[in-house]
Amino acid sequence: xxxxxxxxxxxxGLVCARRLREAGAExxxxxxxxxxGGRVVNEPIAPGQVVEMGGQWVGPSHTExxxxxxxxxxxxxxxxxxxxxxxxxxxxxTQFGGDIPARMPFGLVxxxxxxxxxxxxxxxxxxxxxxxxxxxxxxxxLTVETWIRRHMxxxxxxxxxxxxxxxxxxTEPSELSLLHWLFYIASGGGLNSLVRADGGYQQDRxxxxxxxxxxxxxDDLGERVHLSAPVRRIEHTPEGVRVHTDTTTYDADxxxxxxxxxxxxxxxxxxxxxxxxxQLSVRMPPGMVxxxxxxxxxxxxxxxxxxxxxxxxxxxIGVTFDNSPPGGSPGALVAFALGEDARALExxxxxxxxAAVLExxxxxFGPSAAEPTQxxxxxxxxxxxxxxxYAGIFGPGGWTSFGKILGRSHGRLFWAxxxxxxHAHGSxxxxxxxxxxxxxxxxxxxxxxxxxxx
Amino acid sequence: xxxxxxxxxxxxGLVCARRLREAGAExxxxxxxxxxGGRVVNEPIAPGQVVEMGGQWVGPSHTExxxxxxxxxxxxxxxxxxxxxxxxxxxxxTQFGGDIPARMPFGLVxxxxxxxxxxxxxxxxxxxxxxxxxxxxxxxxLTVETWIRRHMxxxxxxxxxxxxxxxxxxTEPSELSLLHWLFYIASGGGLNSLVRADGGYQQDRxxxxxxxxxxxxxDDLGERVHLSAPVRRIEHTPEGVRVHTDTTTYDADxxxxxxxxxxxxxxxxxxxxxxxxxQLSVRMPPGMVxxxxxxxxxxxxxxxxxxxxxxxxxxxIGVTFDNSPPGGSPGALVAFALGEDARALExxxxxxxxAAVLExxxxxFGPSAAEPTQxxxxxxxxxxxxxxxYAGIFGPGGWTSFGKILGRSHGRLFWAxxxxxxHAHGSxxxxxxxxxxxxxxxxxxxxxxxxxxx
Numbered sequence: 001x002x003x004x005x006x007x008x009x010x011x012x013g014l015v016c017a018r019r020l021r022e023a024g025a026e027x028x029x030x031x032x033x034x035x036x037g038g039r040v041v042n043e044p045i046a047p048g049q050v051v052e053m054g055g056q057w058v059g060p061s062h063t064e065x066x067x068x069x070x071x072x073x074x075x076x077x078x079x080x081x082x083x084x085x086x087x088x089x090x091x092x093x094t095q096f097g098g099d100i101p102a103r104m105p106f107g108l109v110x111x112x113x114x115x116x117x118x119x120x121x122x123x124x125x126x127x128x129x130x131x132x133x134x135x136x137x138x139x140x141x142l143t144v145e146t147w148i149r150r151h152m153x154x155x156x157x158x159x160x161x162x163x164x165x166x167x168x169x170x171t172e173p174s175e176l177s178l179l180h181w182l183f184y185i186a187s188g189g190g191l192n193s194l195v196r197a198d199g200g201y202q203q204d205r206x207x208x209x210x211x212x213x214x215x216x217x218x219d220d221l222g223e224r225v226h227l228s229a230p231v232r233r234i235e236h237t238p239e240g241v242r243v244h245t246d247t248t249t250y251d252a253d254x255x256x257x258x259x260x261x262x263x264x265x266x267x268x269x270x271x272x273x274x275x276x277x278x279q280l281s282v283r284m285p286p287g288m289v290x291x292x293x294x295x296x297x298x299x300x301x302x303x304x305x306x307x308x309x310x311x312x313x314x315x316x317i318g319v320t321f322d323n324s325p326p327g328g329s330p331g332a333l334v335a336f337a338l339g340e341d342a343r344a345l346e347x348x349x350x351x352x353x354x355a356a357v358l359e360x361x362x363x364x365f366g367p368s369a370a371e372p373t374q375x376x377x378x379x380x381x382x383x384x385x386x387x388x389x390y391a392g393i394f395g396p397g398g399w400t401s402f403g404k405i406l407g408r409s410h411g412r413l414f415w416a417x418x419x420x421x422x423h424a425h426g427s428x429x430x431x432x433x434x435x436x437x438x439x440x441x442x443x444x445x446x447x448x449x450x451x452x453x454x
Numbered sequence: 455x456x457x458x459x460x461x462x463x464x465x466x467g468l469v470c471a472r473r474l475r476e477a478g479a480e481x482x483x484x485x486x487x488x489x490x491g492g493r494v495v496n497e498p499i500a501p502g503q504v505v506e507m508g509g510q511w512v513g514p515s516h517t518e519x520x521x522x523x524x525x526x527x528x529x530x531x532x533x534x535x536x537x538x539x540x541x542x543x544x545x546x547x548t549q550f551g552g553d554i555p556a557r558m559p560f561g562l563v564x565x566x567x568x569x570x571x572x573x574x575x576x577x578x579x580x581x582x583x584x585x586x587x588x589x590x591x592x593x594x595x596l597t598v599e600t601w602i603r604r605h606m607x608x609x610x611x612x613x614x615x616x617x618x619x620x621x622x623x624x625t626e627p628s629e630l631s632l633l634h635w636l637f638y639i640a641s642g643g644g645l646n647s648l649v650r651a652d653g654g655y656q657q658d659r660x661x662x663x664x665x666x667x668x669x670x671x672x673d674d675l676g677e678r679v680h681l682s683a684p685v686r687r688i689e690h691t692p693e694g695v696r697v698h699t700d701t702t703t704y705d706a707d708x709x710x711x712x713x714x715x716x717x718x719x720x721x722x723x724x725x726x727x728x729x730x731x732x733q734l735s736v737r738m739p740p741g742m743v744x745x746x747x748x749x750x751x752x753x754x755x756x757x758x759x760x761x762x763x764x765x766x767x768x769x770x771i772g773v774t775f776d777n778s779p780p781g782g783s784p785g786a787l788v789a790f791a792l793g794e795d796a797r798a799l800e801x802x803x804x805x806x807x808x809a810a811v812l813e814x815x816x817x818x819f820g821p822s823a824a825e826p827t828q829x830x831x832x833x834x835x836x837x838x839x840x841x842x843x844y845a846g847i848f849g850p851g852g853w854t855s856f857g858k859i860l861g862r863s864h865g866r867l868f869w870a871x872x873x874x875x876x877h878a879h880g881s882x883x884x885x886x887x888x889x890x891x892x893x894x895x896x897x898x899x900x901x902x903x904x905x906x907x908x
Binding site for chain 2: 032140141142143145146149172173174175230232246262263265266268269272273274275276278279281282283285286288340342343346379381382383384387388395396397400401
């Protein structure tokens, strides 16, 4: 018997649980995996040093996750970005400063015009209900790839836009609704904000890695967090909820389901959820991403004036960053394989993947890059409690059909997860906002149970 | 201890189990629901009379399901189609003969040209690997809605094409990859074959309802079929498989998972499935359909020269058929709400839905239609062991990324379901083919276990 069961010990669930505890509620957090953090996870690379293999960066507008990090004593530090960035395109690698490679001026003009056009369209979107206008519903019938082919005119400009989509959402432009892309641009404060380090989504990192926040939140919750406890079934009535794992049953006033919409299908609900919620659960898949981290004794690229940041318009990796811990020792480069590139890499074995990624890193940063002291990979689609990354996205029609119900509670069932929040949709910041919103909702249900005399 | 566990007692799983038994294998069928049939289900409407609330029709090319039906002694009878059909468009209802309404000649020309164009494109598709050419991969970046807007020029022609897509696949053209539409047209032998009764997919029905086949298959399997036994977890190693329900554990040589790809997520696999399979499980959602059946003392529309078949280009229902049992007593009309129309109806309560559907039927067939003796509805998205209908479909990018692995086995895990078969993809016929293919695959694995001396 508890007041609230929280399903999922990602950032959303843990923050939700914390707020519920602060309000005096008895809670339990049930996590399917053998660790906390969900889509946020650290990997040790040296004594006391980690790299992040999941969500890791925060921008200046990510005030919610920053607040929670501060609460549990986790500091931020700036993403390393000094020196020249690299741009690999059409068989050549060039260096540049600023956000966008200055090479191929025609392509760049094409890209800039398209960006301005997208941002203009994005400004008209009602973030609270993106499919509210005939025009936005029209945009929801198109893929981003269709828009690119229709409105962009150079091969290099198109490829740069495709790469931006892949880097920002880990999905192919052909899989994505134009409306989702516009919504996401609006939600993130413009395309520059989404792709930039300085002043943008990649500005800062957390000391000790982003999972450190989850670990500390879980520490504070203590034995209330149960690992390796997948929820199989939830019975819900107007009187209460009953949550079943393989070994235990919990009765509660409310349950917060802090997993992305597509993982609702892992739980049997009795009675079944409404039709539209069931449909949403199969219509908001995550993208596809594999994160690779190569570790070196030192960040050797810094000495040659390189930032470690690279943008590649042909695979198998699309983006790299310097991912060294604060202080720069050891050195670490992170590389992202995105969308179809990541799926293609899954046809190789681990050694072949490593060779393919290191070969590309060596082309960018020199032969030293081919000899890391450690090599880590994390393909989020291999994990059945995630099935992809970064977050849930909508193909054409998704916002039109399901946009209004994303975060809408159902009786004593409340939804958290980064997909249910408008601001910085899909980010760690949204995960926190969602957890806090769901905590408030669940508390209202618990309070309604308290006899007036108490 | 059995030879093979079959997960799912739909047509695919039951046929698979039957073939395995015939080969002498010990099997068990585990079904999550409290009934067999999966997406095929009967509803009684009079003593000894039923209507089908799920998959129901078979065309002349559906030889596999016909063979199985004959095996268990279930006959077919022709779909009633004598008399004039109705076409409701732009506020007017007209009568017509043949397949396609003859009204609005410009729109019809537009539609016919588009149909010819689609069928020409469809002829170039390699059914075994639909995304095998650059052109088909290009088609996989477009929604059908984009194609309609680009290649069709009249409002009425476009609306008719949209309705065809909805009637055939229960999905909005904006949600669907053009490549899936082309594949489906090819898989079904042309658009006419898909939408026609005579000579097409809706030609015949089963005496006693389509579920009768499943019921008889299950009868023959006897106590080997376990209902209300959702599979929660499957452990699989090179040595064998272990399948867990809430109460029982089965060890076997192989497991056939006879559920659509999107329901794989309801099962925990240990170890997890490969990344691409995990991604497929969240990328092939079913459409959205609610089936309504109004029952009358007699099929009164027949007396006025109407077939009971109607086509409506505006909701809430899109298509109707005479769905009376053989002999025509009682009379029954079936009406389909499709895609967004079906989702919109879910915002109403049952009485309001009934009123909305009957109002439309009365407009079509006269005031008698408003007074049925019984009214049945089945929204397949309300059922969590289905989540939509008719079958799994691909949005843009789906075939490109996952077409090759749909039916590809993984170690001792074999996939059945109507989505894994090329011919008559998604139909009852495909369900049978898939079950038989999976049975053969599983048997090969079992045979490999038999010592050579035996």
